[in-house]
Amino acid sequence: MAGHSKWANIQHRKGRQDEKRGKIWTRIIREITVAARAGGGDLSANPRLRLAVDKAKAANMPADRIKYNIDKATGNAEGLTYEEIRYEGYGIGGAAIIIDTMTDNRVRTVAEVRHAFSKHGGSMGTEGSVVFQFKHCGQLIFAPGTSEDKVMEVALEAGADDVITDEDGAVEVLTSPAEFETVKNALEAAGLTPEVAGVTMRPENTIELTGDDAARMQKLLDVLEDLDDAQEVYHNAAL
Numbered sequence: 609m610a611g612h613s614k615w616a617n618i619q620h621r622k623g624r625q626d627e628k629r630g631k632i633w634t635r636i637i638r639e640i641t642v643a644a645r646a647g648g649g650d651l652s653a654n655p656r657l658r659l660a661v662d663k664a665k666a667a668n669m670p671a672d673r674i675k676y677n678i679d680k681a682t683g684n685a686e687g688l689t690y691e692e693i694r695y696e697g698y699g700i701g702g703a704a705i706i707i708d709t710m711t712d713n714r715v716r717t718v719a720e721v722r723h724a725f726s727k728h729g730g731s732m733g734t735e736g737s738v739v740f741q742f743k744h745c746g747q748l749i750f751a752p753g754t755s756e757d758k759v760m761e762v763a764l765e766a767g768a769d770d771v772i773t774d775e776d777g778a779v780e781v782l783t784s785p786a787e788f789e790t791v792k793n794a795l796e797a798a799g800l801t802p803e804v805a806g807v808t809m810r811p812e813n814t815i816e817l818t819g820d821d822a823a824r825m826q827k828l829l830d831v832l833e834d835l836d837d838a839q840e841v842y843h844n845a846a847l
Contacts, residue, residue: 635839636664637677638710642690644681655789659807692839695721696733700825703815703845704738705730711837720835728828741844742809745769746788748795748802752777759800766794782810811844822847 639660647654651661657678664674690710695718697705711717722732750759759779760771767787772780783791785807792805817825825845832841 631834632667633664633669634836635710636660636667636669638690639839640664640674640677641681642692642710644678649678649682658789663806693717694735694739696735696738697721697725697730698733698738699730699828699843699845700821701815701817701845703817703825703843704741704811705829705832706739706742706809706840706842707832707835707838708840708842709835709837710839717835717837720837721832724828724831724835728831729824730828739809741813742811742842744785745808745810746781746783746785746791747804747806747808747810748781748783748792749804750779750781750800751803754779754800758798759795762795762798762800763791766791808840809842811842814844814846816846 640657643654643657643660647656649657651658661674661678690712691714693709693711693714695707695709697707699705707721709717709721724730725732748763756771756773756779759781763771763781763783768781768783768791769787770782772782774780781791781795781802788805788807792802795802822845825843826847829841829843829845832838
């Protein structure tokens, strides 16, 4: 199945993340904290914590810092209590945007999200206004030049739902959230290492933006991603 090109968007985002390593660590620590408090500190029994720890390792977080944050979360140590809140809205050209946050102050967070939308040409939506345009799934993306046949053989055998080749040659594997780890482990065991891997909100359809509209949309996305309480920002714009 063929898909739209998303490699340029991926490379842009990876570049921005490399520039903001400290902020990435902050987000991952929040995720580790929430996952450990919700499901315990045993990695073998807590899939969400395993994914958070994988992110931490990919971001070069030291092992002792990972352990410290798991211990802190499960030891009932004094600290901030975060809650997860999802916001939905519209960007340039009516593009759909989802912002997943972790916050210790929802009044502050909603004000910051609303301000970002209004200042940069978007608008806040109500709960459920755009989420139906996305699919909750596991996603693994391999660089252009990766053998599509090999990825497909391994992924489908391991339980993947679909394998898509994008216009620029990147290969995308889609799984159910429950099968994500199994498929990822099988692919890595076969020597296939994804550039991007995670459980995500994948848009069912995209809205293509070019020129000034694309630049304005990218600015809005950058501002939303820079919010202190933002964990993930999903959208359906093809820039």
